[in-house]
Amino acid sequence: MxxxxxxxxxxxxxxxxxxxxxxxxxxxxxxxxxxxxxxxAFLLLRAPDLAITQxxxxxxxxxxxxxxxxxxxxxxxxxxxxIGYFIFAVIFVALFLSFSVKxxxxxxxxxxxxxxxxxxxxxxxxxxxxxxxxxxxxxxDFRGYDTLGEATVLFTxxxxxxxxxxxxxxxx
Amino acid sequence: xxxxxxxxxxxKRITKITVSLIFLFGMYIVLHGHLTPGGGFAGxxxxxxxxxxxxxxxxxxxxxxxxxxxxxxxxxxxxxxxFLGIALLGLSxxxxxxNVLPKGVPxxxxxxxxxxxxxxxxxxxxxAGLFSIFIALxxxxxxxxxxxxxxx
Numbered sequence: 001m002x003x004x005x006x007x008x009x010x011x012x013x014x015x016x017x018x019x020x021x022x023x024x025x026x027x028x029x030x031x032x033x034x035x036x037x038x039x040x041a042f043l044l045l046r047a048p049d050l051a052i053t054q055x056x057x058x059x060x061x062x063x064x065x066x067x068x069x070x071x072x073x074x075x076x077x078x079x080x081x082x083i084g085y086f087i088f089a090v091i092f093v094a095l096f097l098s099f100s101v102k103x104x105x106x107x108x109x110x111x112x113x114x115x116x117x118x119x120x121x122x123x124x125x126x127x128x129x130x131x132x133x134x135x136x137x138x139x140x141d142f143r144g145y146d147t148l149g150e151a152t153v154l155f156t157x158x159x160x161x162x163x164x165x166x167x168x169x170x171x172x
Numbered sequence: 173x174x175x176x177x178x179x180x181x182x183x184k185r186i187t188k189i190t191v192s193l194i195f196l197f198g199m200y201i202v203l204h205g206h207l208t209p210g211g212g213f214a215g216x217x218x219x220x221x222x223x224x225x226x227x228x229x230x231x232x233x234x235x236x237x238x239x240x241x242x243x244x245x246x247x248x249x250x251x252x253x254x255f256l257g258i259a260l261l262g263l264s265x266x267x268x269x270x271n272v273l274p275k276g277v278p279x280x281x282x283x284x285x286x287x288x289x290x291x292x293x294x295x296x297x298x299x300a301g302l303f304s305i306f307i308a309l310x311x312x313x314x315x316x317x318x319x320x321x322x323x324x
Contacts, residue, residue, distance in 0.1 A: 048209035052201070056217040060302065063224060064309065130275035131206040131284035139211075140290040144259060144269035147290070151297055155252055158301040162245075165308040 004044050011037040024069040032062045049135045178231030187229040194222040198299075205291040206284045212294030219295070220302040232310045241307045244300040251297030258289050 011034050018030035035058035042051040108114050121138055131137040139147050178184065201208075202215030227235040262270030276283035 049211065049214070052210050052214045053217070056214055056221065060217055060221060060224070063221075063228070064306070067309075126278060129271060129284050129287065130278045131287050132279050133206050133208060133211075135209070136206045136211050136287055136291070137284070140287045141269070141271055141285075144290075147294070148255065148259060148269075151252060151255055151294065154298065154301055155248070158248065158305055161305050162308055165311075 004041060007037055007041050007044070011041075024072060024074065025066065028062065028065045028069055031065070032058065035062070049133075177234050179229050183229050187225060191222050191225055194225065195219060198222060198295075202291055202295040203281070203288070206287045207279065207281070212291035213298050215291075216295040216298030217302060219299040220306070223299075223303050224306050227306070227310060236307065236311070239303075239307070241304055241311075244304040244307070248297055248300035248304065251293050251295070251300065255290060255293040255297065258286050258293060261286070 014030050014034040014037065018027045018034065021027050021030065035054065039051050039055045039058065042048075042054055113119055121142055122134065125131065125134045125137040125142075129137040129141045131141070198215045198218035198221075200215075201210035201218060202212055205211035205215065223239060226239070259269050262268055262272055265272040271285040271287075273285035273289075275285050278284075282288070
């Protein structure tokens, strides 16, 4: 489990670099490093389905982000450092951490199955659906409604993008 | 002088070889979604990436002569309707999303009833949807681009 913690630390560093760096392209590349770290984390946690999906979606979004940020320079706003902001930030982070320590202590242990329905899926998936990949059996058979909702979300997103861009193309 | 479109000759030659391999790998991921990790969503994104590969290498004008946006919109709608139709097919046996087709033997290609068909429907929907988003983003002309071309 130590390698997972090292990986999560690297991802936090990458996220900080992506926020703080001046150049937009370098920021996008640091964001990609965070995404590929997430892919490796899924692999270490033995979720290859999620790892494949995360990898290909990361590549697609990186292509679009690089295309959008190449040759673009945004003026960087300078935030004046004030002592009041600093005190507010420290108080907020301290409150957040103290509450999250209490909340995390109440969570079930890592990998512990909280609900009985999960073990029922694991036991019955092969008999009821004859699918060797149990993740497919769950998302497309037992939980088909969720996948239908996800497909609806994607459809709505595509319609929205096409509607917005078509209007601006007509004006140009 | 004829304007050069897309990337260099080396990239174009290599693209002609690799695009079909990427497409084949995507089809493998889709059709084996019920046996190995992957499935309709991941395979659909891989196939959309193979088309994007073509657009990036050959330039948008040449690639978009072959790949029409309206065709991909139609494919996406067909995928969504196919998924809904498979779900409605379950009503003939009792309830929504019932696995009515014969299940077959586990670990073989033609097994697990509607899951294969659902994977194919999701693959059509995801690949066509993501690629039509990419086409729309590639076609759009920003005011910045016009200013850049005039200053050249």
